[in-house]
Amino acid sequence: MTPPLHLSLAGQAVEALRELVLTGEITPGARVNEVELAARLGISRGPLREAIRHLASEGLLVLVPHRGAHVPAANPADVRALFELRTALECAAAELAASRRTDVDVARLREVCAESRRSYQAGGRFPYRLDLAFHQALLDAARSPDIAGQVRLAQQRVILLRAGVRDDPPHQQASLDDHDALVAAVAAGDPSRASEAMRKHLARVCAQMLTSLA
Known part of the structure; x- marks a missing residue:
């Protein structure tokens, strides 16, 4: 606590x-x-x-x-445990977002996705703060403060562990595509599709981090 x-x-x-x-x-x-x-x-x-x-x-x-x-250094066991936690929390948040989203929520998600692509294309590096902004917009749409608080703690630990992970442009481009898929599922009001999109996204991010550590 x-x-x-x-x-x-x-x-x-x-x-x-x-x-x-x-x-x-x-x-x-x-x-x-x-x-x-x-x-x-x-x-x-x-x-x-x-x-x-x-x-x-x-x-x-x-x-x-x-x-x-x-400051803790990344190791495979910590990465796996952290993504197990994130998957449980954020798949639930994605389902709730698809059920509870408003037009304003969907517009905000699309706005962050577009801004992330512009930033990535202009700077050549993945916009991690905009990545957090995207996940925050999804949490806002889910309207579950308890889940949101736990997700934010897990997300900042991922940022910490990423400090030792090299950039991977194909992976980063795929992350932006994942976000688009999540927005489409949330906008369609499809909880199961949103949850599966989040699960695939987090599984790929975890695998990329483990590969980099290896």
Whole structure:
């Protein structure tokens, strides 16, 4: 269970540290240097330690007593377990989205898909923040806050593990195509089709990550 953030300074420290971890500025396997980070963020070590504990509760850091915290490195077992969780949660979310979506939801999903393609074609790199925006739009359409909260935690752990995974243009293009298929199923109001589209998408993403790690 994620501990409450009862201090605004601690909350700011959490978001600053989260950004450093998810962007790879603190690399997988690297130890969190509290003295250096506190100086960099302009805070005392108390709020920083609270932020470290919070991110450890989310799985973004590993906290070892008397040895400090480090960023976890990807391994096949962790990837498989994480995608088992994502599949269970996000297939359910896809079904709910197909059942509960509105015209506004469908328009938002299509908008993010189009923006993702434009960004990818312009920059040559997969737009991971837009990928998160797509999955968030799907969760919004599902209207299940409990599922959404758990999915977001799992998704950021995937971003963390991706830090050690090389780019794969055919896979990235296929991910954009997967998103289009998901939108079509949701727009058609077909829960089983939406769930199967999500299952295939996540299975392929998992396989690509495992191949890269190997």
